[in-house]
Amino acid sequence: DAMVIQNPRYQVTQFGKPVTLSCSQTLNHNVMYWYQQKSSQAPKLLFHYYDKDFNNEADTPDNFQSRRPNTSFCFLDIRSPGLGDAAMYLCATSRNRGPSTDTQYFGPGTRLTVL
Amino acid sequence: TQLLKQSPQFLSIQEGENLTVYCNSSSVFSSLQWYRQEPGEGPVLLVTVVTGGEVKKLKRLTFQFGDARKDSSLHITAAQPGDTGLYLCAGVPGNQFYFGTGTSLTVIP
Structure with missing residues (x-):
């Protein structure tokens, strides 16, 4: 059974046209994360929510928002996607934030193409 | 700044060969995790190592956590095409989760 679900799996948008990616979880975890991943690179954390507490990474562009x-x-x-925003976007969850053995569970990702 | 550096970054080997992937840091981690990510999918947790010097085995995969808890290795015996993917180490020094730089493995039939 899917635990972290991302929709859509593939999203095509035009340069500058706002786009929204969604993530849902059935695990009832407190923490949800958004990562950006480019080809053959490690995922880059954009931000995370600990319950309703929003935590933005310092180098996440203002173009990216989360709810x-x-x-x-x-x-x-993504308010005004640029060509450089084309990537795989991964959602993840964890029960808590901080415990050393806490595990992140990832969704299958949404691949965003910007034309 | 990358807290966790993996080597090699890319690896292409023949089916049946052995390989080792390294994950190194100057920081001490209370635990390290290894994930495998197949093309077009999200990372999937393979193992968590917690104790310095710990060795865990998962079929043909052997994971080791360094004595000083600053490094880890993943050894694959008799690699198969199904092992192809991006291997990521990850750790939590404090309250933030860090991924390693990643190792992209291709096993050629």
Whole structure:
């Protein structure tokens, strides 16, 4: 059974046209993360929510925003996508933040193409 | 700044060969995790090592955590095409989760 679900799996948008990616989880985890991953590179953390507490990475562009309306759902909004924003976007969850043995569970990702 | 550096970055080998991937840091980690990511999918957790010097085996995969808890290695015996993917180490020094730089493995039939 899918535990972290991302929709859509593939998203095509035009340069400058806002786009929203969605993530849902059935694990009831407190923490949800959004990562950006480019080809053959490690995922790069954009931000995470610990419950309703939003934590932005220092180098995440302002073009990227996130919403978490409830425990199960989290959205990534890209306000004005550029060609450099084309990437795989991964959502992950963990029960808590900080315990050394905590595990992150990843969704299958959404591949974003910017035309 | 990359806390966790993996080597090699890319590896292409023939089916049946052995290989080792390294994950190194100057920081001490209370635990390290290894993930495998297949093309077009999210990373999947393979193992967590917690104790310095710990060795864990998962079929043909052997994971080791360094005595000083600053490094880890993944050894694959008799690699198969199904082992192809991006291997990522990850750790939590404090309250933040860090991924390593990644090793892209291709096993040629």
